[in-house]
Amino acid sequence: MASPTVPAKGAAEHELPQNLIDRLASHVVSGGADTATIPSPFTGEPLATVPISGAGDVREAHRRAREAQRAWARLPVRERVKPFLRLADALVDRREEILDVIQLETGKARRHALEEFLDVALCSLYYARRAPRLLKPRRRQGMMPGVTRVQELRHPKGVVALIAPWNYPFALGASDIAPALMAGNAVIHKPDTQTCLSSLWVLDLLVELGLPRDVWQIVVGDPAEIGDPLLDEADYVSFTGSTRGGKAIAERVAPRLVAYSLELGGKNPMIVMPDADVERTVRGAVRACFTNAGQLCISIERMYVHDDVYDRFVPRFVEAVKGMKLGTGLDFGAEMGSLTYPRQLEAVTRHVDQAVKEGATVLAGGQARPDIGPLFYEPTVLTDVGEGMDLCANETFGPVVSIYRYRDEDEVVARANDTQYGLNASVWTKSPSKGRRLAARIQAGTVNINDGYGAAYASYDSPMGGMKQSGVGRRHGSEGLLKFTEVQTVASQHFMDLEPPGSLDYDRFAAFMANGIKVMKKLRIK
Structure with missing residues (x-):
């Protein structure tokens, strides 16, 4: 269809x-x-x-x-x-x-x-x-309270x-x-x-x-x-x-x-847990996979669905994908637009065609739509995607997602992390606490619970970026500004120098400084 x-x-x-x-x-x-x-x-x-x-x-x-x-x-x-x-x-x-x-x-x-x-x-x-x-x-804490004054400049x-x-x-x-x-x-x-x-x-x-x-x-x-x-x-x-x-x-x-x-880059996983709300997850999965025709570094390209919910979720998801509206209008009627470059259309077509040739099954989409525009490709869902296929391990960067079954949490964490990338991930469950525990085990810079990508990305007070081959550094949060600065420490010494005062010899000065460590610890100055 x-x-x-x-x-x-x-x-x-x-x-x-x-x-x-x-x-x-x-x-x-x-x-x-x-x-x-x-x-x-x-x-x-x-x-x-x-x-x-x-x-x-x-x-x-x-x-x-x-x-x-x-x-x-x-x-x-x-x-x-x-x-x-x-x-x-x-x-x-x-x-x-x-x-x-x-x-x-x-x-x-x-x-x-x-x-x-x-x-x-x-x-x-x-x-x-x-x-x-x-x-x-x-102001930063100096070496000697009240004696060393330190300022951090940007x-x-x-x-x-x-x-x-x-x-x-x-x-x-x-x-x-x-x-x-x-x-x-x-x-x-x-x-x-x-x-x-x-x-x-x-x-x-x-x-x-x-x-x-x-x-x-x-x-x-x-x-x-x-x-x-x-x-x-x-x-x-x-x-x-x-x-x-x-x-x-x-x-x-x-x-x-x-x-x-x-x-x-990213090859971002989505995990549907056995207690996920099927209808909510279907709606979220459509956005997570097909926003901007999948040309989004944090979009979902791999979906792992628990055995207990697989047979309910997958048919509803496929139905929703087949019903998506494609178009070129400058209004909000279309749910998905075009690819941007001919090379992206070629890459998407190559990934899907190779997967199908090697045994993958197309549940929705799977073909270009030149009748709409020269660079349109249908939102596509596949199963039976094997490890040797480009679609399995390499970033497609198009409107394509592959679906896999899983049975237990350890298995799905291992499969989600079995990639050179670590940019974004998504977990769907009725229990946010369960979702957070699972999220902490996923090797990705951002993990969204009951959302595909926007909840973490648009929370500007928190950093966003990738692990492994997905990047270095972060945007957003304080780091998103401070990375563009050089930090300088300016320290001034007052009242006494960092050497024995007056006639005090080094033996007594060393004992004084050493005992001072215990005093500062006890008083929680250090």
Whole structure:
């Protein structure tokens, strides 16, 4: 049974105003005549043309950014956060415009573009409220109470190179750039060429809201051309993308001992426990597996269902998946949109076809839908996926999930952890306490109970990132801001030096200091 479709409203709906495109394109750092044409994933037709940056443009962006950063860092933190406090209201007021831009450059359904909008609005507001407190000088305990006074200071790294992915270009660009800028850095940002418009849109808006123009530079181009100069002058690197790409970046910056944070791939498991609420779990599983057509690093690709509930859950889940509405409309009617790149359609098709050829069973979907748009693929559910299949161990990054039975907790924990990745996981149960106990055994940076990914990801006060081959460092929480700073300790000594005073010899000084340890312990000073 093919998934139903939601009719599009017409060709004009899939266009952006030329004056908007021209305004956004003016923010690309480019001194040459080369351009790139961005196709619409919904139709395959040209959507926009933007300038391309070369290696010289990247070096010029670094020069501008470094000069602007010095003045930006001198501003009090409460001044630096003001454009981001204004951003929340401006995003709400211009919500429809940015949702259109996100959909048209990525091909995603509007409800999934809304997730990007919410992420940028809420995450930037979170840091704008907390940056003054997180970045202020802190008193720390000195070696000798009352004698040694210690202060911890936070300084910006300098110029941050941020490479954002194509799948969530608005969220995974702006929501990381906001804390980097609030920390006093400048940013050289390389979005993916296909999905650069949403980043250019928010830069344009922030400049309007008072952000100094040169502290955020955007370069657009081929990584082979601009990747090395982007990394070679950076003081810190932030990257979201593939594990292969993350390793290449780490290798490039290692000789300069430049710090970095990397959020990389995932093959994320979902565990349905025997007491799970079947209907609630079905609804949650559809979101967990097929948001943004599965092009989400924290989406679910492996589902483990307990024997006791398997025969009730799987038919209901398959029915729900077959009933999903696909479409290209710029409204909330479609439950799933298009893939973004032809290479993603090819990868999804290859994974599914190979699995079927080697014995996997398709319960829903399993084919492309060119009748809807050139890059559509049906939401797909498979069983009988064996260990030798690419679909079993490798990230598909598309609307595909494989389902497996399990019998006991030890078994499912071992299978969930049997992967090179460790980004996200999901547990479904009527008992949150049981879910938390199971979650603690799963090797993943975030684990959601009775949700697929959003509960942990959108809890901005807590860090988010990957274990194992899924990354280094964290976004969100205090670390999501403080990673963009250098920490400095300033200690001052008062009243006495760290040596025997006056005529006191070292024997008596050593005894005095040693006995002091016992006194400080007893008084709980140390």
